[in-house]
Amino acid sequence: MNEHRRQILQMLAEGKICADEAERLIAATEPSPYSSTVSESNSNLGVKPRPKYLRVVVDSEEDSGHDGPTKVNVRVPMQLLRAGVRLAALIPAPALRRANDAMQEQGVPIDLTQIKPENLEELVEHLNDLTVDVDQRDANAKVKVRVFCE
Amino acid sequence: MIPFVAVVSLRNQKSRTFRLWIPVFLMWIFLVPLGILLSPFIFIGFLICRVNPFRGVAVLWQILTALSDTQLEVEHRSAGLSFHIL
Numbered sequence: 001m002n003e004h005r006r007q008i009l010q011m012l013a014e015g016k017i018c019a020d021e022a023e024r025l026i027a028a029t030e031p032s033p034y035s036s037t038v039s040e041s042n043s044n045l046g047v048k049p050r051p052k053y054l055r056v057v058v059d060s061e062e063d064s065g066h067d068g069p070t071k072v073n074v075r076v077p078m079q080l081l082r083a084g085v086r087l088a089a090l091i092p093a094p095a096l097r098r099a100n101d102a103m104q105e106q107g108v109p110i111d112l113t114q115i116k117p118e119n120l121e122e123l124v125e126h127l128n129d130l131t132v133d134v135d136q137r138d139a140n141a142k143v144k145v146r147v148f149c150e
Numbered sequence: 151m152i153p154f155v156a157v158v159s160l161r162n163q164k165s166r167t168f169r170l171w172i173p174v175f176l177m178w179i180f181l182v183p184l185g186i187l188l189s190p191f192i193f194i195g196f197l198i199c200r201v202n203p204f205r206g207v208a209v210l211w212q213i214l215t216a217l218s219d220t221q222l223e224v225e226h227r228s229a230g231l232s233f234h235i236l
Binding site for chain 2 (some may be wrong): 053068069070071072073074075076077079080082084086087090092132
């Protein structure tokens with residue numbers, strides 16, 4: 001029991017205030033469920049905010065060094081990704097079958113006809129947790145690729 | 151919201167930056183009447199492809215509105231390019 005509530009109950013016991021006043025005072029001392037912001041409640045619950053962008057950062061450096069490093073930074077809104085996914089869901093079945101055949105020829109056994117718009121939406125939602133780091137060092141170059149959501 | 155302006159920044163070896171603001175909204179002014187005129191053909195095109203034309207148009211509109219805030223930057227010692235849709 002917190003200090004304020006104890007004091008109010010003590011005042012009620014001493015007859016300084018009536019039961020209605022005590023009830024109102026207790027209600028006033030309790031934090032309102034709407035007083036905290038959404039972000040605060042999210043952080044309290046451990047919920048991550050929804051990502052707004054997909055970022056692709058590429059850092060490339062040639063060992064010869066005279067050209068200097070090349071940096072590529074791409075920021076794509078998640079809304080665009082979602083719209084693209086919906087566009088992909090509009091692809092007619094015969095085209096998907098042809099894509100399936102072509103992918104299987106390349107050794108990628110994915111059945112695109114099984115991918116439904118609702119699954120794709122879920123996939124985009126879970127990109128929040130995705131981070132891809134590629135660090136490649138060749139004899140001539142050093143390339144770092146980072147894909148993440150923010 | 152549909153994109154209204156695209157900003158292209160170019161940087162040369164002397165670190166001189168040229169920033170170009172492209173008024174994309176002018177393009178919409180031309181494209182909207184053209185789209186209305188071509189809408190029967192677009193509609194037929196969707197039907198030929200066995201795609202629901204209303205869903206197709208809705209998805210294209212979603213892509214258009216989602217383009218805002220897309221950013222691409224390429225930086226090199228000798229030059230740099232930045233493209234930002236606002």
